[in-house]
Amino acid sequence: MQTETEWKFTAKDIAEKPDLFLSGHRACAGCGPATVLRLIMKAVRGPTIVTNATGCMEVVSSIYPYTSWAVPWLHTAFENAAANASGIDAALKILKKKRRIKHEHVDIIALAGDGGTYDIGIQALSGAVERGHDFLYVLYDNEAYMNTGIQRSGGTPLGASTTTSPAGTVIPGKLEHKKPIADIMVAHDMPYVATASPYYWRDLLVKVRKGLEVNGPAFLHVFAPCPRGWRSDPAKSIELSRLAVETCIFPLWEAVNGDYQLSTPSKVFALAPQKKKPVKEYLQVQGRFRHLFTPKFEKLTEEIQRVTDERWKRLLKKCGVEQRAKTTA
Numbered sequence: 001m002q003t004e005t006e007w008k009f010t011a012k013d014i015a016e017k018p019d020l021f022l023s024g025h026r027a028c029a030g031c032g033p034a035t036v037l038r039l040i041m042k043a044v045r046g047p048t049i050v051t052n053a054t055g056c057m058e059v060v061s062s063i064y065p066y067t068s069w070a071v072p073w074l075h076t077a078f079e080n081a082a083a084n085a086s087g088i089d090a091a092l093k094i095l096k097k098k099r100r101i102k103h104e105h106v107d108i109i110a111l112a113g114d115g116g117t118y119d120i121g122i123q124a125l126s127g128a129v130e131r132g133h134d135f136l137y138v139l140y141d142n143e144a145y146m147n148t149g150i151q152r153s154g155g156t157p158l159g160a161s162t163t164t165s166p167a168g169t170v171i172p173g174k175l176e177h178k179k180p181i182a183d184i185m186v187a188h189d190m191p192y193v194a195t196a197s198p199y200y201w202r203d204l205l206v207k208v209r210k211g212l213e214v215n216g217p218a219f220l221h222v223f224a225p226c227p228r229g230w231r232s233d234p235a236k237s238i239e240l241s242r243l244a245v246e247t248c249i250f251p252l253w254e255a256v257n258g259d260y261q262l263s264t265p266s267k268v269f270a271l272a273p274q275k276k277k278p279v280k281e282y283l284q285v286q287g288r289f290r291h292l293f294t295p296k297f298e299k300l301t302e303e304i305q306r307v308t309d310e311r312w313k314r315l316l317k318k319c320g321v322e323q324r325a326k327t328t329a
């Protein structure tokens with residue numbers, strides 16, 4: 001896809017661009033979503049309004065009388081970030097028509113967690129996309145309802161222990177697989193859908209910019225480790241966001257007008273499958289999967305590997321990429 005403004009994101013560009021998501025917020029040390037927001041706000045192109053559903057990122061960034069937002073920002077209820085974005089879009093169109101705003105264009109970003117997207121916000125999101133509103137929806141996926149104490153969501157992966165899917169003598173953590181939310185959004189026939197992970201920061205920034213530049217709705221699914229809920233080392237969040245891509249648990253791709261394309265960081269594992277790491281490497285460094293390494297539940301790691309491989313194969317097919325050799329994973 002051609003972008004209006006050809007952007008070469010270099011580390012220097014990014015470092016020199018002022019932060020629009022400011023430090024001083026109350027996120028935990030090593031919070032993946034906070035890093036994601038900081039990066040996303042480096043990619044904006046001009047006047048931007050952000051609307052943020054209830055969740056960790058809203059709570060930690062807006063404790064009265066402080067704010068981390070250096071742009072106009074609206075808190076919205078847990079369920080309706082996309083409905084809010086629709087309202088902002090409609091209002092801007094009227095104001096422009098009446099010549100009441102000076103800007104040629106104002107970008108809109110809606111932000112929500114996995115609970116606010118996979119589960120409770122999906123109807124508002126589906127409606128806003130169907131109506132063709134011009135906004136970028138960013139799902140920061142920390143794979144549970146973290147703000148309210150680590151409850152499972154439709155984005156929580158199989159086998160993860162949460163407070164509502166606790167691993168113990170009865171169940172081995174969550175019993176269901178992660179819902180393929182980004183594919184559900186592609187099925188809306190929308191102009192732009194992509195997945196991203198903060199380790200691959202350049203890929204993430206370019207995708208944010210593409211999502212903003214496209215006319216109409218765009219959806220960005222960003223992987224966002226949460227050391228508190230994942231029981232992982234806060235120093236390893238970005239490493240985890242790399243491992244998720246290297247194991248193909250969270251592959252990177254984009255779909256432009258419904259056409260799937262594998263992104264460069266994931267292409268590496270399609271062209272050289274021997275580089276693809278076993279999912280165990282990703283699971284074993286997180287306390288939420290600790291029980292999967294006991295004899296009682298270890299079979300589940302094979303099931304996670306099987307489904308990961310199956311989904312990866314299906315994605316490659318959609319992207320028209322042929323896997324060259326058999327995976328060693």
Ligand SMILES: Cc1ncc(C[n+]2csc(CCOP(=O)(O)OP(=O)(O)O)c2C)c(N)n1
Nearest residue numbers: 054055056078113114115116144145146147
């Ligand atoms: C209708 C409704 N139900 C429940 C809540 C309570 N609530 C607020 S935030 C939240 C969890 C948010 O989870 P997620 O969207 O995954 O974001 P995170 O906290 O993980 O960043 C819940 C259950 C609410 N505010 N509104």
Ligand code: SF4
Nearest residue numbers: 027028031056226228
């Ligand atoms: S609970 Fe998780 S997502 Fe929430 S602020 Fe802490 S690390 Fe970030």
